[in-house]
Amino acid sequence: MKDLREIEFLLSEPLAGRRDFIPYEKAREELPAWKAWEQCQENGAWSYREKPEANLSQPDRRDVTAFRRFADLAGHVLDVGCGPGQRPGYVGAEVDLVGIDPLEPADPDFFYLKAICEYLPFKDGGFDAVVFGTSYDHVLDPEWSLRECRRVLKPGGRLLLWEGQHTKPRKEFDLPVPEGAEDPFHIKKYSVPEILDQFERNGIRVVAHADVRFTERADYVHHFVEAEVPA
Ligand SMILES: C[S@@+](CC[C@H](N)C(=O)[O-])C[C@H]1O[C@@H](n2cnc3c(N)ncnc32)[C@H](O)[C@@H]1O
Numbered sequence: 001m002k003d004l005r006e007i008e009f010l011l012s013e014p015l016a017g018r019r020d021f022i023p024y025e026k027a028r029e030e031l032p033a034w035k036a037w038e039q040c041q042e043n044g045a046w047s048y049r050e051k052p053e054a055n056l057s058q059p060d061r062r063d064v065t066a067f068r069r070f071a072d073l074a075g076h077v078l079d080v081g082c083g084p085g086q087r088p089g090y091v092g093a094e095v096d097l098v099g100i101d102p103l104e105p106a107d108p109d110f111f112y113l114k115a116i117c118e119y120l121p122f123k124d125g126g127f128d129a130v131v132f133g134t135s136y137d138h139v140l141d142p143e144w145s146l147r148e149c150r151r152v153l154k155p156g157g158r159l160l161l162w163e164g165q166h167t168k169p170r171k172e173f174d175l176p177v178p179e180g181a182e183d184p185f186h187i188k189k190y191s192v193p194e195i196l197d198q199f200e201r202n203g204i205r206v207v208a209h210a211d212v213r214f215t216e217r218a219d220y221v222h223h224f225v226e227a228e229v230p231a
Contacts, residue, residue: 006111013121078149100117125157130153158228164220
C-alpha cells in the first residue's frame with residue numbers, strides 16, 4: 001500500500017490517519033439512489049471476484065490496450081472507480097495514479113482512497129486528468145459526479161471516459177435486480193448522446209469520441225470519449 005502522506009497536497013483536508021473518505025450519513029440522506037446502489041455494488045463485488053477477467057481492465061485485453069492508447073494519460077491522474085483489482089491496464093506504469101473506489105483493492109501499487117465520486121476528498125484544480133474506465137455507469141449520480149470531476153481538474157485538464165454498451169440483453173449473470181435499478185449492476189444506463197449532453201451541461205467540452213468493436217466481443221460496443229474543462 002502506498003503511503004497517502006505523499007499525496008496530502010492533493011487532499012481537501014488533512015489526512016489525520018484516515019483511510020475511508022465516504023461520508024455515509026450525508027450520502028444516504030442526499031442521494032436517493034443510495035439503497036439500490038448498495039445492492040448493485042454487492043452484485044458487482046460478486047462478479048469482480050468470480051469473473052475478474054470479464055469485468056476488470058486486465059492489461060492484455062485488446063479493448064484495454066486500445067483505451068490506454070486513446071486516453072494517453074500523463075501527470076497526476078485520478079481514476080474514478082479504479083476497481084478492487086491491481087492497477088487498471090489503461091493506466092501506464094509511468095503515470096502518477098490516484099485511484100478511488102468504494103471497493104478496496106488488496107495492496108495496490110498506486111495511491112488508493114476509499115471514496116465515491118459524488119464527494120471527492122480532493123482540493124480544487126489538482127489533477128491533470130480524470131478517467132472513468134467502465135465506471136461512469138456505476139456511480140450513484142452521474143451529474144453530481146461530473147461537477148466534482150470538473151472541480152478537481154486543473155484549468156484545461158482532461159476527462160477520459162470508456163463506456164461499454166451491450167447490443168443484446170446480457171444473460172450471463174442470474175442476479176437480483178435491485179428495486180429502482182435497471183439491471184443487477186446499474187441504476188441506469190445512459191446512451192452516449194445523453195452522456196455527451198451531461199458533459200456539456202456541466203461545463204466539460206467534448207473534444208473526441210470513438211466507437212470501437214472487437215471481433216472477440218462482437219455484441220459489445222466500446223465508446224471512448226475525450227473531454228476537457230476550459231483553460
Ligand atoms: C466495472 S468496474 C471497473 C473497474 C476499473 N475501472 C477497471 O476497469 O478495471 C466499476 C467500478 O466502479 C466503482 N464505483 C461504483 N460506484 C462508484 C462511485 N460512486 N464512485 C466511484 N467508483 C464507483 C465500483 O466499485 C467498481 O469498482
